[in-house]
Amino acid sequence: MDVQIIFKIAAVGILVTVINQVLTRSGRDEQAMLVTLAGLVVVLYWVINYISDLFNTVQTLFDL
């Protein structure tokens, strides 16, 4: 029951927001979009493992 994942996701979210503000203020909007996408993909990679675990456990438990 690891709770760190919640803090990691929140940290990535805050980091991406800050970097976005810095990049947009300095006029580099493309990089800001890229940073947003990168943050999303990283967190999606973590979350996908959790989702597949959930679906596997539910399927084995209820033998769907």
Next chain:
Amino acid sequence: MEITQIIVICFIGVVMISILGKDNKEYGTYIRIVIGVIVFAAIFMKLASIAEMFMNIINKTNLSSTYIEVILKIIGIAYLSEFGSQICKDANEASFATKIEFTGKILIMVIAMPIMTAILDEVSNFFV
């Protein structure tokens, strides 16, 4: 007790989502999904022991265990469709939620169909 852990985890999630604010809502959705998974993982052992207890009871009374399996399948489908539709509702996508629930209902009907036909056959035998 587990209930306090679950409550604390959900409070952490609420605080984290409020920290993230409304400009990056996608991370909020990720946090909601992850908390759903963590809570299920926490309570999973209890659920497994309940299911096992049911199976033992059914085996003792040498009833046919198809009914309990169908019930467990229906509970599983109901849980998954509920999980999915709640996540969609939190993300303000009520239309996806209704679609998931509709699919869940149809699947439950499909699984429950053989039992209903069996019952109807039994009933019809009485009247013949």
